[in-house]
Amino acid sequence: MTLSSDGLNKGTAAAHGLYNCHICGLLVRRPKIPASHVHCPRCGGRLHLRKPNSISRTWACVIAAMIFYIPANLLPVTVTTYLGRSQADTIMSGVIYFMKSGSWGIAGIIFVASIVVPIAKLMVLSGLMFSVQRRSRWRPLERAHLYRLTETIGRWSMLDVFVVTVLVALVRLGYLSTIEAGPGVVYFAAVVVLTMIAAMTFDPRLIWDALEKNDESITD
Amino acid sequence: MAMSQPLIACHDCDLLHQVKALPPKCTARCTRCGALLYVHAPDTLDRTLAIAITGLVLMLLANIYPFLSLESQGTILETTLITGVIILSQQSPLGLAILVLLTSMLVPCMFLFALLYTLGSMKIGKSLPARKRLFRIALTLRPWSMTEVFLLGILVSVVKLSKLASIIPGTALFAFLALVFVLAAINTTLDPHVIWEKMDP
Ligand SMILES: [Zn+2]
Ligand SMILES: [Zn+2]
Numbered sequence: 493m494t495l496s497s498d499g500l501n502k503g504t505a506a507a508h509g510l511y512n513c514h515i516c517g518l519l520v521r522r523p524k525i526p527a528s529h530v531h532c533p534r535c536g537g538r539l540h541l542r543k544p545n546s547i548s549r550t551w552a553c554v555i556a557a558m559i560f561y562i563p564a565n566l567l568p569v570t571v572t573t574y575l576g577r578s579q580a581d582t583i584m585s586g587v588i589y590f591m592k593s594g595s596w597g598i599a600g601i602i603f604v605a606s607i608v609v610p611i612a613k614l615m616v617l618s619g620l621m622f623s624v625q626r627r628s629r630w631r632p633l634e635r636a637h638l639y640r641l642t643e644t645i646g647r648w649s650m651l652d653v654f655v656v657t658v659l660v661a662l663v664r665l666g667y668l669s670t671i672e673a674g675p676g677v678v679y680f681a682a683v684v685v686l687t688m689i690a691a692m693t694f695d696p697r698l699i700w701d702a703l704e705k706n707d708e709s710i711t712d
Numbered sequence: 713m714a715m716s717q718p719l720i721a722c723h724d725c726d727l728l729h730q731v732k733a734l735p736p737k738c739t740a741r742c743t744r745c746g747a748l749l750y751v752h753a754p755d756t757l758d759r760t761l762a763i764a765i766t767g768l769v770l771m772l773l774a775n776i777y778p779f780l781s782l783e784s785q786g787t788i789l790e791t792t793l794i795t796g797v798i799i800l801s802q803q804s805p806l807g808l809a810i811l812v813l814l815t816s817m818l819v820p821c822m823f824l825f826a827l828l829y830t831l832g833s834m835k836i837g838k839s840l841p842a843r844k845r846l847f848r849i850a851l852t853l854r855p856w857s858m859t860e861v862f863l864l865g866i867l868v869s870v871v872k873l874s875k876l877a878s879i880i881p882g883t884a885l886f887a888f889l890a891l892v893f894v895l896a897a898i899n900t901t902l903d904p905h906v907i908w909e910k911m912d913p
Contacts, residue, residue: 505721505728512721515848516908519719534912535848590872598871601864636724636745650815650858654865655872657812660803661796662782662789662873669876673803681808688855700725700745 504697504704511539543695547621553690554617560682561610568674569656575669582676583607583652605651606680613642613649613687617694627702635699643691649684653677720905722747753903757831757910760902763894764827770891771821778882780866782873793817793884815858820895823857826850827898834910844911851904860892 505512511520516535523530530539568580581589583606590599616638623635656677663671720731724747734740734752742749753759774793782789794817801809830847833840870879 503728504726506726508728510721510728512723512726514723515851517720517723517905518908519721534908535844537848593875595871598868602868633745636747640724640747647855647858648861648864650861651865651868653808653812654816654858654862655868657796657800657816658780658866658869659872660799661791662780662869662879664789664799673800673808675804678805678808681811685811692855696724696745697726700727 504700506541506697506701507704511541513537513539514543542697542701543693546693546695546698547625549693550617550621550690553686553693554614554621557610557683557686557690558614560679560686561614564676564679564683565607567676567679569652569676569680570659571672571674572663573670573672580674583680586652602652602655605648609645609649610683610687613646613691616642617687617690620694620699624698624702629702632699632703636696639691639694639696639699642687646684646688646691649687650681653681653684720749722749750905751900751903753901753906756901756903756906757834760827760898761831761835763897763901764824764831767820767824767891767894767898768828770887770894771817771824773887774884774891775817777884777887779884779888780870780882781880782877783880784877788880790882793888815856816862819853820857820859820891823850823853823895826853827902830911831907834907847904847907847911857895859888859895863889863892 505519509522511522511530511532512518513520513532513535515537516532518532518534520530520532520539522541531537532539565583568582569586570581572579572581583602587599587603587607590596590602620635620639623630656673659671660673663669718731719728721728722742722745725742725745727742727744729740729742729749731750732740734750736752736754739751740749741747777792778790779793779795780791782791794813797809797813797816800812826846827850829840830843830850833843866885873879
């Protein structure tokens with residue numbers, strides 16, 4: 493069900509000089525005298541009209557994640573020792589292993605979670621940042637949907653980190669072989685955490701603010 | 713300074729909306745960007761409290777009982793939920809083990825405990841100290857709870873090892889599976905707006 497627009501809901505909270513508390517959703521009127529730290533009277537959270545330094549923080553996380561993504565894919569995530577012989581596996585060779593052994597579903601899941609999702613997320617976030625910095629008015633609804641998608645699916649990239657965790661717990665002490673965590677998984681975990689923080693620091697309201705400008709000049 | 717709450721601003725685009733009573737099983741979405749505004753969650757306090765207690769019990773069971781066992785050439789290697797984190801801490805930088813510990817166990821645990829503490833204090837009508845802060849922390853931590861991803865990770869690992877050895881699921885695995893469903897159920901029973909309003913009328 494969708495709420496219909498009434499005469500009462502005109503414009504944004506910011507245009508009415510209201511803070512929307514990001515934790516409890518309370519609308520708080522902006523003080524006349526500007527204060528550096530305004531706290532929510534209900535939950536105590538810090539109040540901002542928009543997330544502070546959203547663009548520079550998100551860029552910092554996105555660029556760091558892009559750099560870490562290279563060693564995450566080149567370095568081994570697991571090192572398997574069997575009868576004295578060691579085999580290092582990267583994320584991609586893990587996918588190929590599942591494909592060769594006929595587990596197409598699992599190969600697909602790992603490929604999407606570890607390779608498609610991080611790249612798509614970095615590309616979408618970069619694109620959103622460019623569009624917001626240029627104050628683009630192009631397809632805001634589609635961009636808002638893209639943002640929410642990256643926010644929802646980002647967590648699933650942790651899959652490979654958890655797979656390594658379960659593997660090192662189960663395959664040790666030389667029963668059949670030993671699996672050890674490789675250095676790649678550390679960089680990969682860093683990529684996942686950084687892209688999640690990037691999605692959190694990006695403020696989707698900036699997408700709509702570019703459209704708001706003209707409306708404000710009409711109503712005010 | 714604060715306004716009474718007939719209005720709500722969209723979290724994703726800041727557009728103001730009027731709050732209306734929702735029919736059962738309905739959610740209110742933003743008219744401009746489609747983001748979720750609020751949910752219809754009847755008896756949110758009682759239901760969420762019951763679910764949080766269930767979740768904490770399941771978390772306890774998941775840590776007591778054996779998680780997964782690997783049988784190979786007549787020997788059985790038993791692991792618990794925490795084993796992976798311990799082994800990982802020996803092989804990789806400590807930060808990685810801590811990240812796995814946080815996302816798979818500690819954050820869900822803290823989230824459920826904070827819910828129990830906050831909602832429990834409201835239920836018994838006592839204003840326990842720092843309950844607002846704990847509820848705030850619970851809502852902030854929520855995105856870092858990744859039990860469902862961990863469960864998929866277990867599935868993938870079991871498929872990978874199934875050709876080399878037989879994997880025996882333990883009681884803890886079923887408790888953990890139930891925990892994933894319990895944490896998902898909280899999405900439909902918890903309405904933070906109502907809780908905040910009840911805490912501070
Ligand atoms: Zn607040
Ligand atoms: Zn909206």
